[in-house]
Amino acid sequence: MIKIEKRNDVSRSIYFLTPVLAIFLTLFGGGIIFYILGFNPIEALKFFFITPISDLYGLSELLVKATPLCLIAIGLSFCFKSNNWNIGAEGQLIFGGIVGGGVALLFYNHGGFYVLPIIILSGAIGGMLFAMIPAILKTYFNTNEILVSLMLVYVAKLLLDYLVVGPWSNPEGFNFPETRQFSESARMPILFDGLRIHAGIFITLITVFLSWLILYKTYLGFQIKVSGLSLKTAKYAGYKGKTMIIIVFMISGACAGLAGVGEITGPIGQLHRNISPDYGFTAIIVAFLGRLNPVGIIFASLIVALTYLGAETAQIFLQVPKYTGQVFQGMILFFLLGSDYLLFFKIKFLGLKKNEL
Amino acid sequence: MNTKLKVSEISKIYPGCIANDKVSLEFGSGKIYALLGENGAGKSTLVKILSGVVKPDEGEVFLNNESIKLNSPLDAKKNNIGMVFQHFNLFETLSVFENLSIDSDKKDEDLRDLVNGILEKYNFKIDLDIPVLNLSAGQKQKVEIIRCLIRNPKVLIMDEPTSVLTEQETDDLFISLKQFSKDGILIIYITHKLKEVLSLCDEVAVMRKGKVVSVSNTIDEKIESLANKMVGENLNTIKKKINNFKNSEEILKISNLNFKSDDPYETNLNNLNLSLKKGECLGIAGISGNGQNELFQILSGEIITEGSSIMFRNKEIGKLNPRERREYLMAFSPEDRISQAAVPELKIYENVALNNFKSSNFFEKGLVNEKKIKEHSKKILSNFSVNTDNVELKSQFLSGGNLQKLIIGRELITSPELLVCFNPTWGLDVGAINYIHETLIQINEQGKSSILISTDNDELLKLSDRICVIYKGKLSKIMNADTVTAEKLGILMGGGTID
Numbered sequence: 001m002i003k004i005e006k007r008n009d010v011s012r013s014i015y016f017l018t019p020v021l022a023i024f025l026t027l028f029g030g031g032i033i034f035y036i037l038g039f040n041p042i043e044a045l046k047f048f049f050i051t052p053i054s055d056l057y058g059l060s061e062l063l064v065k066a067t068p069l070c071l072i073a074i075g076l077s078f079c080f081k082s083n084n085w086n087i088g089a090e091g092q093l094i095f096g097g098i099v100g101g102g103v104a105l106l107f108y109n110h111g112g113f114y115v116l117p118i119i120i121l122s123g124a125i126g127g128m129l130f131a132m133i134p135a136i137l138k139t140y141f142n143t144n145e146i147l148v149s150l151m152l153v154y155v156a157k158l159l160l161d162y163l164v165v166g167p168w169s170n171p172e173g174f175n176f177p178e179t180r181q182f183s184e185s186a187r188m189p190i191l192f193d194g195l196r197i198h199a200g201i202f203i204t205l206i207t208v209f210l211s212w213l214i215l216y217k218t219y220l221g222f223q224i225k226v227s228g229l230s231l232k233t234a235k236y237a238g239y240k241g242k243t244m245i246i247i248v249f250m251i252s253g254a255c256a257g258l259a260g261v262g263e264i265t266g267p268i269g270q271l272h273r274n275i276s277p278d279y280g281f282t283a284i285i286v287a288f289l290g291r292l293n294p295v296g297i298i299f300a301s302l303i304v305a306l307t308y309l310g311a312e313t314a315q316i317f318l319q320v321p322k323y324t325g326q327v328f329q330g331m332i333l334f335f336l337l338g339s340d341y342l343l344f345f346k347i348k349f350l351g352l353k354k355n356e357l
Numbered sequence: 358m359n360t361k362l363k364v365s366e367i368s369k370i371y372p373g374c375i376a377n378d379k380v381s382l383e384f385g386s387g388k389i390y391a392l393l394g395e396n397g398a399g400k401s402t403l404v405k406i407l408s409g410v411v412k413p414d415e416g417e418v419f420l421n422n423e424s425i426k427l428n429s430p431l432d433a434k435k436n437n438i439g440m441v442f443q444h445f446n447l448f449e450t451l452s453v454f455e456n457l458s459i460d461s462d463k464k465d466e467d468l469r470d471l472v473n474g475i476l477e478k479y480n481f482k483i484d485l486d487i488p489v490l491n492l493s494a495g496q497k498q499k500v501e502i503i504r505c506l507i508r509n510p511k512v513l514i515m516d517e518p519t520s521v522l523t524e525q526e527t528d529d530l531f532i533s534l535k536q537f538s539k540d541g542i543l544i545i546y547i548t549h550k551l552k553e554v555l556s557l558c559d560e561v562a563v564m565r566k567g568k569v570v571s572v573s574n575t576i577d578e579k580i581e582s583l584a585n586k587m588v589g590e591n592l593n594t595i596k597k598k599i600n601n602f603k604n605s606e607e608i609l610k611i612s613n614l615n616f617k618s619d620d621p622y623e624t625n626l627n628n629l630n631l632s633l634k635k636g637e638c639l640g641i642a643g644i645s646g647n648g649q650n651e652l653f654q655i656l657s658g659e660i661i662t663e664g665s666s667i668m669f670r671n672k673e674i675g676k677l678n679p680r681e682r683r684e685y686l687m688a689f690s691p692e693d694r695i696s697q698a699a700v701p702e703l704k705i706y707e708n709v710a711l712n713n714f715k716s717s718n719f720f721e722k723g724l725v726n727e728k729k730i731k732e733h734s735k736k737i738l739s740n741f742s743v744n745t746d747n748v749e750l751k752s753q754f755l756s757g758g759n760l761q762k763l764i765i766g767r768e769l770i771t772s773p774e775l776l777v778c779f780n781p782t783w784g785l786d787v788g789a790i791n792y793i794h795e796t797l798i799q800i801n802e803q804g805k806s807s808i809l810i811s812t813d814n815d816e817l818l819k820l821s822d823r824i825c826v827i828y829k830g831k832l833s834k835i836m837n838a839d840t841v842t843a844e845k846l847g848i849l850m851g852g853g854t855i856d
Contacts, residue, residue, distance in 0.1 A: 219720035222710065225703075232697040235659050236689070237711045238680025 048310035060195035068259035070301035072283035075255025088149025090280025096257025099126025127257015135249035178272035200262035367416030394564035439505030495526030584847030602634035640821030688768035701753035741766030758789025
């Protein structure tokens with residue numbers, strides 16, 4: 001007989017250590033997959049996880065990828081902590097990118113220090129407004145935010161497609177589906193010559209700090225925590241549930257919008273069809289791997305960013321498709337959920353009792 | 358086809374609660390048995406044991422004098438024990454027939470013939486090929502019953518079957534059940550509705566606090582005698598000194614309160630009117646599930662009702678949420694202390710911060726003032742004799758009694774003018790019960806008012822100045838506590854009228 005019981009109390013250190021365990025299990029699982037594909041697992045894992053960050057350029061690329069992931073995941077943690085399941089950060093990122101990109105095109109060939117802040121702000125507002133759609137539909141029409149936010153991703157993607165092919169396409173671009181390159185005043189400053197790492201990382205770090213402040217030191221953060229643990233209690237305490245849903249979606253959408261605008265004004269420099277390699281979806285894994293904790297999310301974003309880089313290196317050196325990166329992301333989530341199950345429940349193996357024989 | 362079912366010395370202990378304490382009962386086919394008791398009396402546990410969902414710690418079940426092992430619902434099915442739960446287990450989007458065929462190993466054509474036979478025999482009118490979501494509650498229940506009948510049950514257990522039915526549907530159900538009984542199926546009917554017991558059942562077993570307190574023929578019983586057995590008739594406790602509040606100031610007035618719920622498992626409230634004087638305790642009695650939950654939530658502001666008026670200290674507060682009502686000096690202690698009044702995963706001081714009001718300064722300019730909250734929490738812990746002084750302790754580690762003291766303390770330390778509490782002592786030990794009772798008497802002595810919604814008549818008679826009974830969402834007339842007797846309460850709780 002096997003019996004599954006809920007554990008009464010879970011130690012805090014183990015709670016934050018299980019993500020590490022999940023990462024090791026992922027490495028192990030990845031090794032097995034490489035072995036089955038006919039590679040030496042140790043070598044392959046080295047190509048995947050060590051080679052990409054063994055030089056300065058690689059480290060800079062790691063931060064370039066971690067910057068949007070961390071930013072989006074931080075925003076999502078507000079939603080997830082309060083039991084709101086915003087799955088559409090990808091759409092909010094794209095919409096933020098569209099609005100920010102639109103403003104950047106508006107200021108085409110326009111100098112001035114104020115241009116970039118305006119673009120960044122409009123990107124954040126774009127993401128925020130886009131996230132308010134599922135929030136308002138949820139609070140006033142009882143719709144399911146998972147479905148609405150997810151479906152809006154495709155709306156944003158198609159809108160972007162339309163804009164870069166149609167009205168916003170580069171007049172001198174030979175009908176390529178892309179806009180003009182933004183002018184210099186609309187680009188994120190590069191931190192080091194020759195590397196792609198840009199000022200967006202500071203936006204992310206400031207957001208992490210502010211989020212920590214809000215979540216742990218303010219009344220709003222306290223209300224988010226209580227609502228996440230027990231909606232019944234939040235209702236009893238008289239928290240304004242509807243307002244809070246809208247606020248967490250706004251925060252989350254603004255973060256995703258910032259990530260989007262950071263991408264187009266940073267490494268990309270224009271709008272085209274693929275401004276995000278699914279950062280908005282991958283950030284969900286980051287948020288949970290980081291235990292919805294601001295510091296945890298920083299680490300988690302670095303690790304998940306590495307799977308993006310590793311996939312590219314592996315594609316070059318091992319000739320495996322770059323989608324291997326998604327396999328690793330999937331494995332991280334799988335092992336994390338698996339170890340969480342063992343963390344919150346214990347399995348008891350009971351001997352057969354005499355009367356059952 | 359003679360069926361005998363016997364449970365012998367069944368015990369089931371959950372942490373902190375004895376759900377079944379050496380329960381022994383015998384049933385024989387041809388009769389309809391009622392299992393009567395309050396929520397938490399242990400009927401559901403017993404039924405779960407009979408249907409294989411829960412395993413007893415001790416005791417045995419005998420079917421036709423043979424000991425049977427019920428380790429899973431499958432074992433119950435094998436032994437021809439059928440069960441219809443209060444909440445339906447049907448796939449809404451599948452058709453009636455698909456729902457029936459899911460757990461049947463018969464061929465579709467055979468099953469259809471069988472089901473049509475059952476429909477004809479018992480005069481059920483259900484279209485087998487429409488999706489279940491198009492059925493009424495009564496029809497869904499019939500589908501569940503048919504699902505049991507397919508297996509030729511010897512025993513059919515019905516758990517609170519009428520809670521979602523209309524009166525017509527209830528009448529139909531009773532006709533069917535009587536027919537099943539005639540066909541030799543042993544029927545065990547679980548309920549807390551007294552009238553149903555008298556009109557349907559032949560024998561009645563009453564459970565209270567995990568024990569069987571009486572087994573009798575329904576012919577020998579009346580509504581009030583059953584009600585007394587259910588809630589206990591031990592009235593030897595000292596009553597509070599009853600005061601005369603004629604000249605006191607009126608603090609709360611509710612007029613014309615109506616509530617209609619979309620949820621069929623909730624109770625609608627009909628035209629409630631009540632008023633409360635300063636320093637008075639109004640007791641609201643009733644068998645659970647008659648609208649107490651809804652009434653509490655309306656008083657606390659968790660449910661806002663349209664068109665009704667709640668005047669508190671001459672201000673209309675009907676549209677305010679719980680936090681806003683607290684600012685007007687109301688306080689609330691809900692029934693579900695474990696997961697509503699407090700969050701088990703939160704620390705004691707965080708749970709204290711749930712009752713936030715402006716003058717507390719827990720949150721200044723939106724920031725958490727942890728020091729203030731902790732100081733305040735320490736004060737509650739010592740003033741209300743909670744058995745710890747560690748405000749960092751998670752509240753899940755407090756015993757029920759200490760948790761309730763913390764909650765009552767949190768609500769009372771603000772010196773509210775009105776405390777609304779709902780079953781404040783359920784599941785507590787005698788020491789904690791006495792402490793809570795003394796505290797509630799004390800606040801009345803200090804000129805503060807209270808509304809006590811409770812299913813424990815002893816408690817109500819001990820603490821209330823005036824008492825009324827809630828039955829099917831309606832309030833009885835409000836009586837002075839010294840004129841109330843257990844018999845009167847029993848009649849009103851069963852839906853009868855007095856005078």
